[in-house]
Amino acid sequence: MNIKDCHSVSVRNGYSCVPVALAEGLDIKLNAGVKKVEYSSSGVEVTVFNPVNPVITNTYHADVVLCTLPLGVLKLCATPSSGQLNSVQFSPPLPDWKTSAIQRLGFGNLNKVVLCFERIFWNPQANLFGHVGSTTASRGELFLFWNLYKAPVLLALVAGEAAAIMENVTDDVIVGRCIAVLRGIFGQSGVPQPKETIVTRWRADPWSRGSYSFVAVGSSGSDYDLLASPVIPPSPQGVSVTSGPARVFFAGEHTIRNYPATVHGAFLSGLREASRIADQIIGNPCHPQPAE
Structure with missing residues (x-):
């Protein structure tokens, strides 16, 4: 069978085999729902909570964060509603160009x-x-x-x-x-x-809020590109000028214009952002700086 000729592929024993294999050797934090993402020119701070006992929180510090929240959850973040589980707070709030794209794209069920x-x-x-x-x-x-x-x-x-x-x-x-x-x-x-x-009840699932994205009336493929674009912290003065490198990166099926609403699209978006983050932190080995 030539996989290039296939429009879809079934994974034997279910899709759970894929993330289990990809997660091998990684330090996965279970029962750790994201509560808040704070970012600045110096780095990021992510606060998580235990869904079983929300008063239990923990904080992680990093140079950057890769956000793979489903579009349905991001929509809740863009128009927050108090008391809803898994409504993630970004501090400072995501810029208008990002939240507008989040709101324009559809998220089906x-x-x-x-x-x-x-x-x-x-x-x-x-x-x-x-x-x-x-x-x-x-x-x-x-x-x-x-x-x-x-x-x-x-x-x-x-x-x-x-x-x-x-x-x-x-x-x-x-x-x-x-x-x-x-x-x-x-x-x-x-x-x-x-x-x-x-x-299944994907819309009611607080960790999904739906199934996958689609181009709704009033949106376009360009919104996928906006969702894929990283966010640079605003300057300390609060003006529109940005400072420093990007701190918040985005991946997921809702961030890949050519392969939305697909598993391979989500996977490819992760590779894309891993490359983008590596280029920012360690440089691009394929494009070395010219010698002085």
Whole structure:
């Protein structure tokens, strides 16, 4: 198989294998939600809290910080709402050009329902099959069913208004609706009850606030470039002139214009920023300074 000819690739045993492999050997701080990012010409200070016990905080100092907060969380930072979990405070506040781009770009919601059955009752040769809702409002409801591994497992997708409604009802209601749709396709007696289910609610997840970015009305691809641009601390006088090197860098699927809303886009943006930070701190070995 030539990967260049593929539009998508499934990771065997799930995507969790990827971050686990990438994190090997790293000092990952668990139960450490970011509360505040303070930056100045001398460096950065990041304050974190324990989500289980928010009064427990810790502070880390560094030369720079790479912010990979999802766009949904950044939107909360740009228009802060008191009392919301994972509303990160930037001090000084992010510049207007950055927050405006954050607000213009859209952040969609795509939820999934995993249904595990005792047996396969659909065409075992089919990788997927679709369902068209009877109304415009329901067109995003369970519009696609994936069977990725030829196992008795279906993954149903819910988007748009239906995904928003789904966030506010119980798992039993959602699974019941899935079974009703499947029985409408395969017949009442052909679809058993699932033995295990998983339901996502990405908009309600305080660490995500949605799924991935899209170009909303009023935004453009240029906003991805603005989101990717690092932030230089303002001068001590508070005027528009900036001083010193950049201190806050940004990566994530919402910062890469050519590959938004993709895992490889997020990965490539991380490599991009690692290179940018290395160039700033240790210099660019590919472009040495001319000898005097």
